[in-house]
Amino acid sequence: MTVARLLVPAQAKRGEFVEVRIAIQHPMETGFRMDNNGRVIPKNTISNLVCRYNGAEVFRAEMGSGIAANPYLQFYFVAQDSGKVELDWVDDAGAKGSASAAIVVT
């Protein structure tokens, strides 16, 4: 079971830069590792991650094996209206995940 955490402050002022922190529990397999039987473990990284704020895309990441296991991302968006911050991601194996957080803009 994959756990994705999306941390956004509960409140923000209009026009302020809001810090978003994302942590996803994911092995980010490089494709260079072998299992106990010597077979290569296929590459499996979060190839696509999108963060939307009130439906508009504010951040997108295509991550390869160069991103550490359990990826952590910290970025910003501009607070405009109260609403929802949504996170969606897909990995190479086709597993999907999402998380969302509410933000009140004053």
Added chain:
Amino acid sequence: MKPGCKNIARRRVLKSLAGGVLLPAAAPALAQMPSTQRLPLMQLVPVLKDIAAGKPVNEGKVKLEIPHLAENGHLVPLTVSVESPMTPDNHVRTLYLFSEKNPRPIIAKIGMGPGTGRAALTTRIRLSGAQYVVAVAQMSDGSLWAAAADVIVTETACLDAT
């Protein structure tokens, strides 16, 4: 005098040295190439040629903060920020992170826009050996800006167990 005594004194000296000299160097000291020193970016990261597609890659605007000495290549903290007003006319469209020696040179491709507000990203990367890390920002007008930093990695990642 016990046989271990001399060693303990030596250890104490080393410890104080480590506390006084090595730790501050490892923790807050961030590697940032002086902008006057031009690096052969295209040689460091040949993939950049495809992305630049003939356009010049300028050095500047991008700030790359990464420890100069990374103990563990499996987890190297990194912060990239780009000087940009992030308006609809002038913003960072794509931010690339490249590695010189990783088996896959593209670490990540980040999409940004005017809604992002501040062109900055903090993440943790894997590094396979001591090498240069290059960050390239593609602006909305298509111009490319880059910064590079060299990192010494004591325990390498990617090629052995994660």
